[in-house]
Amino acid sequence: MxxxxxxxxxxxxxxxxxxxxxxxxxxxxxxxxxxxxxxxxxxxxxxxxxxxxxxxxxxxxxxxxxxxxxxxxxxxNEKFAKDLIPVMDALHMALSSTASIVDSAEHLEKLKEGIELTLKQLTTALEKHGVTMVAHDAPFDPNIHNAIQSVDSDIIDTGQIVQTFQTGYKYKDRPLREAMVVVAN
The missing domain is CATH 1.20.5 (Single alpha-helices involved in coiled-coils or other helix-helix interfaces)
Known part of the structure; x- marks a missing residue:
């Protein structure tokens, strides 16, 4: 190579x-x-x-x-309903108690007492859940009052509620039903 x-x-x-x-x-x-x-x-x-x-x-x-x-x-609404059951019981007891009372004066007195207690019980149950009555003695508020009539008055200030025809109710701050009232001019 x-x-x-x-x-x-x-x-x-x-x-x-x-x-x-x-x-x-x-x-x-x-x-x-x-x-x-x-x-x-x-x-x-x-x-x-x-x-x-x-x-x-x-x-x-x-x-x-x-x-x-x-x-x-x-x-x-379950809790609310449970709180109303005792009110229903009270009303049923009031109805059933009428059969055992013979004296009508005593009957009326017991019936009145039962209604007052039931109303108190119902009011307590409603308040427990935030439902309150609209104040009757407060000045007129168009958000919670419905003025169905106005009257002239020298004694009561203008805008004050003179009479309440139907109680109003609020749920917390919201009106459930407006109060029907008469307002002073």
């Missing part, structure tokens, strides 16, 4: 040797990228699964809260 051929062969060998490490590095890099891709794909699958579970939990909680809300609204 001539010197030139040897140099040429040597040069080709060097090129081959140089290409081999690059090819090995590229293959190793491709394998590393593929492994990283597989890891990321597995992580993505895991995150999708977690997302699906969290979303399902959220939907279940949302449905449960909706159901609880409707139940709460449906049974919101």
């Amino acid at each position: 001539s010197q030139e051929n040897k140099e040429e062969l040597q040069s080709e060998t060097q090129v081959t040797k140089e290409e081999t490490p690059q090819t090995n590095e590229a293959a190793a890099e491709a394998e590393a990228i593929e492994n990283e891709f597989d890891l990321l794909q597995g992580e993505m699958t895991s995150l999708k699964d977690k997302y699906a579970r969290v979303h399902a939990d959220f939907e279940n909680i949302k449905k449960r809260l909706e159901k609880e809300k409707y139940t709460a609204v449906e049974y919101a």
Whole structure:
């Protein structure tokens, strides 16, 4: 072999040797990228699964809260109704007690006493739940009073309530029924 051929062969060998490490590095890099891709794909699958579970939990909680809300609204007056049951009992007792009383004067007195106690019991139950009577002695307020008549008066100041025809009621600050009143001019 001539010197030139040897140099040429040597040069080709060097090129081959140089290409081999690059090819090995590229293959190793491709394998590393593929492994990283597989890891990321597995992580993505895991995150999708977690997302699906969290979303399902959220939907279940949302449905449960909706159901609880409707139940709460449906049974919101339960305490109020329970507090009115003793009033009903008192009225039933008043009716049943009339059969045993013979004297009409005594009967009227007992009936009046029973009605007063029942009214007091009902007023207490209503106040317990925020229902109050509109004040009769307060100045006229168009938000809670309905003036059905006005009268001239030298004794009572203008705008003062002279007489109440029908009691008004409020639930907390909202009027349930306006009081029907006569107002002084």
